Amino acid sequence: MQIVHATFESGKGKEAVDLLKRLGIDIENYKLIESETGDLLILNLLYGNQDQLLDGLKERFNFSENTERSLIIFTPDTVIPRDKEKVKEYNYRASRETIVTYAKDNSKVDSQLLILAVVAAIIATLGLIIDNTAVIVGSMVIAPVFGPIIAIAVGIVLGDLKLSVQGLIAELVVVVVAVVIGALSGLVIPNVTINRALEVRMLPTLPDLLIAFAAGGAGAYSLVTNIKQQLVGVVIAAALIPVMATIGIGIALWSWPLFSGAILLLLANFFALLLAIVLTFYFKGLKPQFWYDLTAKKLIKKSLIILVISLLLLAVPLWVITYQQMVKEQPEDVVRQTYREHFKDQFESRLIKVEVGEERIELVFYSPHAKDKEDINSLAEQIQQQLERDYVIEFEVIPTQRFEVVTDSS
Numbered sequence: 001m002q003i004v005h006a007t008f009e010s011g012k013g014k015e016a017v018d019l020l021k022r023l024g025i026d027i028e029n030y031k032l033i034e035s036e037t038g039d040l041l042i043l044n045l046l047y048g049n050q051d052q053l054l055d056g057l058k059e060r061f062n063f064s065e066n067t068e069r070s071l072i073i074f075t076p077d078t079v080i081p082r083d084k085e086k087v088k089e090y091n092y093r094a095s096r097e098t099i100v101t102y103a104k105d106n107s108k109v110d111s112q113l114l115i116l117a118v119v120a121a122i123i124a125t126l127g128l129i130i131d132n133t134a135v136i137v138g139s140m141v142i143a144p145v146f147g148p149i150i151a152i153a154v155g156i157v158l159g160d161l162k163l164s165v166q167g168l169i170a171e172l173v174v175v176v177v178a179v180v181i182g183a184l185s186g187l188v189i190p191n192v193t194i195n196r197a198l199e200v201r202m203l204p205t206l207p208d209l210l211i212a213f214a215a216g217g218a219g220a221y222s223l224v225t226n227i228k229q230q231l232v233g234v235v236i237a238a239a240l241i242p243v244m245a246t247i248g249i250g251i252a253l254w255s256w257p258l259f260s261g262a263i264l265l266l267l268a269n270f271f272a273l274l275l276a277i278v279l280t281f282y283f284k285g286l287k288p289q290f291w292y293d294l295t296a297k298k299l300i301k302k303s304l305i306i307l308v309i310s311l312l313l314l315a316v317p318l319w320v321i322t323y324q325q326m327v328k329e330q331p332e333d334v335v336r337q338t339y340r341e342h343f344k345d346q347f348e349s350r351l352i353k354v355e356v357g358e359e360r361i362e363l364v365f366y367s368p369h370a371k372d373k374e375d376i377n378s379l380a381e382q383i384q385q386q387l388e389r390d391y392v393i394e395f396e397v398i399p400t401q402r403f404e405v406v407t408d409s410s
Helices: 013-022 050-060 084-089 096-105 111-129 133-142 146-158 161-188 196-202 206-224 228-238 241-252 256-283 290-328 330-343 373-387
Strands: 002-008 030-033 039-045 070-074 351-356 360-367 392-399
Touching: 002 013, 002 050, 013 030, 013 039, 013 050, 050 070, 070 096, 096 146, 096 161, 096 206, 111 133, 111 161, 111 196, 111 241, 133 241, 146 161, 146 206, 146 256, 146 290, 161 241, 196 241, 196 256, 206 228, 206 256, 206 290, 241 256, 256 290, 330 351, 330 360, 330 373, 373 392
Parallel strands: 360 392
Antiparallel strands: 002 039, 002 070, 030 039, 351 360
């Protein structure tokens, strides 16, 4: 449920009431308070037709230029009593004006967006460099990246190209800020290396795309049903700001795999989020004003084609990486784990090479002590048991020697 407070010049409130009657609004859903200083119309947007009512009021009265008129929409925490029959009959959602206002307010390129982008990018970059998950998550909560995507989606669904462009510009500004800060930090901070946090974003997979799609749908549903408390979880799941910072770090390190992997992940997340939001808004009944209807239909059709084709193209390299990590490299992980457990070498400090083929496995490692055949056979048996298939296992053990040299400094 939403409440509208519409104010008019004294005596003009009756015209608004006449409009509500022509639109078929029940008298219990509005109340007019008249006074010499102005009229106040309180309108309950309880069940359906919110957008048509607001369109009618805005078309009849000029709220944007007349200082004696205003239109305020807000959502109450509790409604008593509530018509349960009408709640079942209508699929409630927030009014179009509420969603548009959220999109516009959260996609302005102003000092607030820039400050939040800079702070979030600094936190994300440092969290990535020190491999601190809590810090990285904190940057996601601060980052102003979800609002601009909402603006792009709302503009598409409502046929408002200006709003989509505003959202796209705001998103690009955040990307540039995060990439620049990531690159500068990578250059200034000494001994930056590719750790686990960066490696995860260097090798995106299909599950990453699906997570972004689900997050976009959840975010759009939260907005359209006025459950904005869920948006914090959505921006964490979307995880765009750390990916932007990773691109900058990849530039600083001159690491093509890190740079290209992060670019791939950013594009996949962006298009998946946008597609999910557009679809959710559309199927939840968010419709444009009637004079934008034809423009919106064309824009939605073109946008869906572009988004779907883009995601299909991005899914190809994501599938390849997914196959490499989850299918092809799985036997290698098993071999490494078995090696670590057998020789108690948790950091694989002596392991040089593990190569798993279709029928053959090759292990190369250093050993300060001679290895007897029984010890090697025992490791081979453990590997066979873990992999649950027969392999020809070839071991190359390189012996090492330790020397102690005492020099006379005199």
